Amino acid sequence: MDQEAEPTPICAIGASAGGIGALQEFFRRIDDNLGIAYVVIVHLAPDYPSHLAEILGQCTAMPVHQVDDTPELKPDCVYVIGPDRELSITGNHVKARPFTEPRGQRAPIDMFFRSIAAARGDGFAVVMTGAGSDGAVGVRKVKEAGGVILVQDPREAEFAMMPRSAIATGVADFIEPIAGLTRRIAETLQSKKALQQTSEEDADQQIFKILAFLRVRTGHDFASYKSATVRRRIGRRMEVTRQASLSDYADYLSQTPEEAQDLLGDLLISVTSFFRDRESYAELAETVIPTLFDAHGEHGTIRIWSAGCATGEEAYSIAILMLEEAERRGVRPDIQIFASDLDEGALRTAREGRYPRAIEADLSEERLERFFLQELEHYRIRKEVRDLVLFAHHSAMKDPPFMHLDLVSCRNLLIYLERELQRQLLALFHYALDPGGFLFLGSAESADARSDLFASHARDAQIYTAKPRNKHSVELLNQLPRSHRKDLPKPSQATGRAERSPVAAHAAALESVAPPSVLVDEDQRILHLSPGAGRYIMPPAGPLTHDLSEIVRPELRGELRSALHRAFASQEANITLPVNVGFDGERRRVTMFVAAQPSEPHMAAQALVMFLDGGAVAEGEETEEVGQGDGAREVRRLREEVRSAQERLDASRREHESSAQELRIANEELQSINEEYRSTAEELETSKEELQSINEELQTVNSELKTKLDNVASAHSDLQNLINATEIGTLFLDADLRIKMLTPAVEQLFSVSESDVGRPITDFTHKLEYEGVENDARRVLRDLSPIENEVKTRDGRWLMMRLRPYRTVEDRIEGIVLSFVEITERRDAQDR
Structure with missing residues (x-):
């Protein structure tokens, strides 16, 4: 029991080519008493027995076992993968099973890392030397779940491709040689123990102080984020900055201005992938996008x-689906995708559209070939996809939303927010969507908290439709500026009969003479009231509701509820029997006309309720009417009343059955949610104790980016100096033979200078005896084949003239490159 409550901390180590030596060094250096279970995954030949357990057993005092069944993980033990097996973890047991993929498509490291993320949400993931990119997808999952990522320094690795692929994902916490990785693991465990000694009350006070300072410094308030998430992220920054306690980190934060941005970046969890939850994207492609x-x-x-696009993969995934649907239909509508996030670093990656080869695990070969360009160890998104997406630094909880939207995708952002902020954010999305628009949430999220705003479209895929908006009660986030809050509609002011259009006059005339009416949705909630409808409204005591059948005058409620049920069930208009209603001491006969409104397939149903005033009811009128009528009339009246009562009874029975069914479904959902919450609570409790790790990701990434920028600047300077210093005359011409760029040496052959960029080359004279330059250039553009000619200048020099197509990075031909190399000495030698 205790073992289940306190799972053994796990360190998963992935290695491939050259990994035996790296693993031997790792286990020689690692402390044997850290209390961790080590699981080693390497690429083994499926047809030969493995002696890896024996080899590693000679390097450590810890017991080393090859996993052949389902052993229980124990502290300070090493577990090694067996031949032709993949490993997964369940609770505190590691399981070996046959591969489910063909031999050429196996990725056992990714498989086990994903298993850790799904089952544990904690632990260490270590990537060592190896060829290929196995592990690069799995480390993203472990990072998102809260684990710590350690990667061997590629400069030390015998085969650097696997570490580089893991680093390219941008989620590595530590990138160091083997000796450094073993120290980091030990330091992280010590930091966790130190954090656990902080009392709950002191921790809450210090975290409140840290978040208050962060709000002042950056303008972003994380007070409504889930406390467990905030605590883990602050703990990680505390360890990175080598602070011994939360109070020390709070002081460090106030004294170090740049730390606020580092902490902000750590709190913004920018981890995502292409077509995350493939079944959900399949549902989006099949039912939502065709509807749009x-x-x-x-x-x-x-x-x-x-919203919350992180590094852009999900925004590009939606863009790919839109392009695929456009190609199937043979159309190209105007598609605008707004992708927003707070993390500037993630947005830079998204705008660049350059991703590591590890995305091959998330994309089919057809999509990779169709929508990406391969660049060595990376893929770059094609321009036609990039042009659909506009990336913006934007806070969904503070800045005004984008408006008149057909689809909002907000995946795995709500899970980090407190429930009240979730409700407000859902209201904001409803405000931004046009009626009938779609909301696409993550697999662990739901819009059921706002059933008044959203109806389920595909529950398994977490896709919802926006119900019609009640303009009189638009709920927005408290943080929105008042200038963007939608004002209540004001009655139009008359500007004179001469200025009123016939349409407006017709509508005004109908409004003045038509009976009072109310527009309701399928849940009987009020969407709009006509000016005179308030006469028939009498809300009961208690909380105010928008349910029309609950707030009309008491005499009308039963008839109205039955009439609305019949209207929505049969989609036919019906009229109720007259009902005597008291108005300020006077009783009047009121009949209600109810008609369902036809709607489009993706729009919610609506109904119009009209109140027809049949005049005042005189005293004794009913008695006299009965006395004057004959028996047949009385029988007809009684039969009509019986029929009406029976219809109301049938409607009530159907409503009861429907309510009972809904309650059963709700009960099952609540039980499922309760189990999920219990499981989440257990995971969070474990995470609080296990997931406090030192995070040097930002420092490492910033250093790498600075080095890249320095290299780019140096390369640019070298290229400029090369152009200025070279003796090879070169002209870069576009498809119309206009000058794009030139080297100084070409000015000796053509009467051109830097100021002539953009002018046709045919406008200039040259010093060549050869007059076919223009014809050769056009032939190269036509045939796309290089041309070489030896030409002579008027001063007697010989030149080798080469014309080649000018190709862009995306392999498009946008002109030609014309170069001249002097060969006078060679020609003179040949002539001699």
């Missing part, structure tokens, strides 16, 4: 917002 195309036609504008 149907609604807007060939020339309409489809507007989409990807």
Whole structure:
């Protein structure tokens, strides 16, 4: 029991080519008494027995076992993968099973890392020397779940491709030689123990102080983020800055201005992937995107917002689906995808659209070939996909939202927010969406907290539709500026009969003479009231509700509820029996006309309720009417009343059955949610004790980026100096033979200078005896084949003239490159 409550901390180590030596050094250096279970995953030949357990057993005093069954993880033990087996983890047991993928497609390191992220959400993931990119996808999952990522320094690795692929994902916490990795593991465990000694009350006070300072310094308030998430992230920054306690870190934060941005970056969890939750994206492609195309036609504008886009993979995934649907239909509507996030570093990656080869695990070969360009160890998104997406630094909880949207994608952001902020953010998305628009959430999120705003479209895929908006009660985030809050509609002011259009006059006339009416949705909630409808409204005591059948006058409630049920069930208009209603001491006969409104397939149903005033009821009128009528009339009246009562009874029975079914479904969902919450609580409790690790990711990445920028600046300077110093005359011409760039040496052959860039080369004279330069250039553009000619200048020099197509990075031909190399000495030698 205790073992289940306190799982053994786990360190998963992935290695491939050259990994035996690295593993031997690792286990020679690692402390044997850290209390961790080590699981080693390497690429083994499936047809030969492995002696890896024996080899590693000679390097450490810890017991080393090859996993052949389902052993229980124990502290200070090493578990090694067996031949032709993949490993997964369940609770505190590691399981060996046959591979599920063909031999050429196996990725056992990724498989085990994913298993750790799903089952434990903690631990260490170590990537060592190896060829390929196995592990690069798995480390992203472990990082997102809260684990610590350690990567061997590629300069030390015998085969650097696997460490570089892991580093390229941008989630590595530590990138060091083997000796450094073993020290980091030991230091992280010591930091966790130190943090656990902080009392709960002191920790809450210090975290409140840290968040208050962060809000003042950056303008971003994380007080409504889940406390467990905030505590883990602050703990990681504390360890990175080598602070011994939360109070020390709070002082360090106030004294170090740049630390606020570092902490902000750590709190913004920018981890995502292409087509995350493939079944959900399949549902989006099958049912949502075709609906958007149907609604807007060939020339309409489809507007989409990807909130919390991180490094852009999900925004590009939606763009790819939109392009695929456009190709299937043979149309190209105007598609606008707004992708927003707070993390500037993540947005820079998204704008660049350059991703490591590890994305091959998330994308099919067809999509990789169709929408990406391969660049050595990376893939770059093609321009047609990039042009659909606009990336912006934007806070969904503070800045005004994008408006008139057809789809909002907000995946795995709500799970980090407190419930009240979730409700407000859902209200904001509803405000931003057009009625009938779609909301796409993550697999662990739900819009059920705002069932008044969203209806389920595909529950398993977490896709919802926006119900019609009640303009009189638009709920927005408290942080929104008042200038963007939507004002209540004001009655139009008359500007004179001469200025009123016939349409406006017609509408005004209908409004003045038509019976009072109310527009409701399928849940009987009020969407709009006509000016005179308030006469029939009498809310009961207690909390105010928008349910029309609950707030009309008491005499009308039963008839109205039955009439609305019949209207929505049969989609036919119906009229109720007259009901005597008391108005300020006077009783009047009121009949209600209820008609369902036809709606589009993706729009919620609506109904119009009209109140028809049949006049005052005189005293004794009913008695006289009965006395004057014959028996047949009385029988008809009684039969009509019985029929009406029976219909109301049937409607009530159906409502009861429907309510009972909904309650059963809700009960099952609540039980499922309760189990999820219990599991989450257990994981969070474990995470609080296990996941306090030192995070040097930002410092490492910033250093690498600075080095890259320095290298780019140096390369640019070298290229400029090369152009200025070279004796090879070169002209870069576009498809119209206009000058794009030139080297100084070419000015000796053509009468051109830097100021002539953009002018046609045919406008200038040259010193060549050869007059076919223009014809050769056009032939190269036509045939895309290089041409070489030996030409002579008017001063007697010989030159080798080469013409080649000018190719861009995306392999497009945008002109030609014309170069001249002097060969006078060679020609003279040949002539002699």
